[in-house]
Amino acid sequence: MKRLQSIFIFFLLAAILAGCRGSSGAKGESEVVVGFSQMENNNPWRIAQTESIRNEAKEQGYGMVYTDAQGDTAQQLSAIEDMIAQGVDYIVLAPREYKGLGPALKSAREADVPVIFVDRMAEGKAGEDYVTFIGSDFIEQGERAAEWLAEELGGEGNIVELSGTTGASVAIDRAEGFRNYLNEHASDMEIIASQTGDFARSEGQKVMESMLQSNGGNIDAVYAHNDEMAIGAINAIKSAGLTPNEDITVVSVDGTKDALQAIIDGEMGATVESSPFFGPLVFDVIEKLEAGESVDTEILIEDRFYDENNAEEFLDEAY
Missing domain, CATH: 3.40.50.2300 (Response regulator)
Known part of the structure; x- marks a missing residue:
């Protein structure tokens, strides 16, 4: 039993x-x-x-x-x-x-x-x-971000790039697309520094703080591979006593609510949606x-x- x-x-x-x-x-x-x-x-x-x-x-x-x-x-x-x-x-x-x-x-x-x-x-x-x-077509996303930025800056300026996770296909492609457009249509725009922020807001802020210290007033724009890093960069820009999207133009990728609100508030220029x-x-x-x-x-x-x-x-x- x-x-x-x-x-x-x-x-x-x-x-x-x-x-x-x-x-x-x-x-x-x-x-x-x-x-x-x-x-x-x-x-x-x-x-x-x-x-x-x-x-x-x-x-x-x-x-x-x-x-x-x-x-x-x-x-x-x-x-x-x-x-x-x-x-x-x-x-x-x-x-x-x-x-x-x-x-x-x-x-x-x-x-x-x-x-x-x-x-x-x-x-x-x-x-x-x-x-x-x-x-999404990540290369196209990078190209669209670069096209908007080139029009915004009149085809001239120094850019810092906050890239995504090292080795990730999305980071590779968004970087490639952005550079492709600059090389073909805006040769007077230069990426003077590029560093991974690992798609994180806190890392994006930390990297941007370092770039501001290294490059002083030589930065005209930030290209971030996602909105989280872009918002981190905006926080760093404000902490440095500068006005985001006036002293330094910010463009990104994702289309989050926080990013759209930052555009409405005048702190971010544009973001490419990545649904x-x-x-x-x-x-x-x-x-x-x-x-x-x-x-x-x-x-x-x-x-x-x-x-x-x-x-x-x-x-x-x-x-």
């Missing part, structure tokens, strides 16, 4: 654990479970992206296993391996860095688990290591894959551009 009770308890616990799989609710044995590996969840853009994907999973009835790598590539690699071991059906991956995730992608391929890159690329071959990339609302796009892809349909290997998001002419109009829509 005790043996029968033990067996019953074992299977009861197994059933409970199976029912708890995923953070978005269970549908039973037929449930499709999506693993979402977020690189970090510590700023408004990442938080909005995470909420969009998790909310869409819940709304459409998918199970979800969610992990936050907390800005650590090794931790993200381990998390993806764990998801594969748990038997997820798909992996949605926001890569911390372009390189370093090869072993996890290999494991996913061997387990026949489709991988969908969101907002950043990682090293791999489309159609083999990953199904598709969903995100974080990936949920509907991600699950549209998964629905097609579930139906046996093919999907494009690249799905680009159309981003808006915000300046003094429209920042107030879109403030309530921003995150």
Whole structure:
């Protein structure tokens, strides 16, 4: 009798654990479970992206296993391996860095688990290591920021750049696009200093403080790879007794609520939108894959551009 009770308890616990799989609710044995590996969840853009994907999973009835790598590539690699071991059906991956995730992608391929890159690329071959990339054209974002700045400064001036995470595809591309435009259309504008602020407000402020000390009154503009660093730079500029967007023009990328408010307040010049609302796009892809349909290997998001002419109009829509 005790043996029968033990067996019953074992299977009861197994059933409970199976029912708890995923953070978005269970549908039973037929449930499709999506693993979402977020690189970090510590700023408004990442938080909005995470909420969009998790909310869409819940709304459409998918199970979800969610992990936050907390800005650590090794931790993200381990998390993806764990998801594969748990038997997820798909992996949605926001890569911390372009390189370093090869072993996890290999494991996913061997387990026949489709991988969908969101907002950043990682090293791999489309159609083999990953199904598709969903995100913005980061090179174009850099070009649009440079175009606005060149018009604002009349094609002349010294720029300091606050770049994103070293080695991340988004930082590489936003830098490339910005330089491409200057080289082709504004050769009298020069980037006199460039340093990573790791996409963080506090780091952006710290780096900008250092640049102000090193370059004195020689800075005409700041190009930040995201709004968090741009706002950090604005804080540093004000602490130095200067007026942001008058003494030093500020342009950025993301389109956060704080950035649009800074434009309205006259402290930031412009920001290129980089939408974080990936949920509907991600699950549209998964629905097609579930139906046996093919999907494009690249799905680009159309981003808006915000300046003094429209920042107030879109403030309530921003995150």
